[in-house]
Amino acid sequence: MKITHWKNQPVKETPHKVDVRPLYDHDNAQAMHIMLQPGEQLKPHITPVDVFFFVIEGTPSIQVGEETVQVEENSLVESPKDIVHCLYNKSEKTARILVVKAPKPAATTRVL
Numbered sequence: 001m002k003i004t005h006w007k008n009q010p011v012k013e014t015p016h017k018v019d020v021r022p023l024y025d026h027d028n029a030q031a032m033h034i035m036l037q038p039g040e041q042l043k044p045h046i047t048p049v050d051v052f053f054f055v056i057e058g059t060p061s062i063q064v065g066e067e068t069v070q071v072e073e074n075s076l077v078e079s080p081k082d083i084v085h086c087l088y089n090k091s092e093k094t095a096r097i098l099v100v101k102a103p104k105p106a107a108t109t110r111v112l
Contacts, residue, residue, distance in 0.1 A: 006033040009021035016041075018036055018042065020033070026104065028104065030104040032100075034097045034099055035094060036097070038093065040089050041087060042086050042088075044084050044085070044112045045085070045110060045111045046082060046083065046084050046110045047082075047105060047109050048108075049101050049103055049104070050102055051079040052077065052079065053071075054076045054077075055071050055073050055075050055077075056098055057094060057096040058091060058096060059091050059093070060091070062077045063087075065084060065085075068088070070090075070091075084112060
């Protein structure tokens with residue numbers, strides 16, 4: 001059995017300049033742990049595969065298409081492929097989000 005703890009994973013360098021740590025990386029899916037400090041956010045971007053966000057901690061605002069909603073802990077948000085999406089932490093507490101892409105993208109994500 002392979003067990004991966006997010007704190008033991010190295011921070012991945014991304015255009016977003018936030019704490020992103022790879023947890024799972026296989027052809028069928030990719031999972032990342034994102035930690036946003038208060039005031040941090042990703043850059044709006046478009047992913048060529050379906051994505052879901054699971055809020056582990058905090059209350060980040062999640063944008064999918066034209067809609068942005070503050071999401072509570074233990075909630076899952078779906079984002080279909082080829083639609084702009086983004087994560088924002090407008091709160092005063094750290095937010096942690098599990099991001100899963102399925103299947104693993106063959107093309108690159110387009111940062112806007």
